[in-house]
Amino acid sequence: MVEMKIDANEIKGKKxxxxxxxxxxxxxxxxxxxxxxNTITVKGEGPAVAKKYLRIxxxxxxxxxxxxDAYRVIADKxxxxxxxxxxxLNEED
Numbered sequence: 001m002v003e004m005k006i007d008a009n010e011i012k013g014k015k016x017x018x019x020x021x022x023x024x025x026x027x028x029x030x031x032x033x034x035x036x037x038n039t040i041t042v043k044g045e046g047p048a049v050a051k052k053y054l055r056i057x058x059x060x061x062x063x064x065x066x067x068x069d070a071y072r073v074i075a076d077k078x079x080x081x082x083x084x085x086x087x088x089l090n091e092e093d
Contacts, residue, residue, distance in 0.1 A: 002049045006040040006058070007083045011071060024061050025054070051075055055082060
């Protein structure tokens with residue numbers, strides 16, 4: 001059993017977006033998905049719970065809700081975690 005954690009603290013300002021994201025992951029992977037405030041835990045077997053696949057699904061979710069320009073997905077090398085971070089946009093004068 002593989003357990004992946006996704007930190008979605010950055011998108012908490014968007015109403016119900018974390019819950020929509022958890023539902024999206026559950027629908028696509030058919031794995032056990034739990035939502036503890038802003039941390040989503042995905043437990044399952046096989047390639048549907050692989051870090052790379054969850055990263056791709058996260059990008060698809062951000063694109064679906066037109067958040068891809070504001071957020072990015074960062075994969076931690078050491079642990080089974082992903083983070084959704086807000087992009088730092090450069091202000092041009």
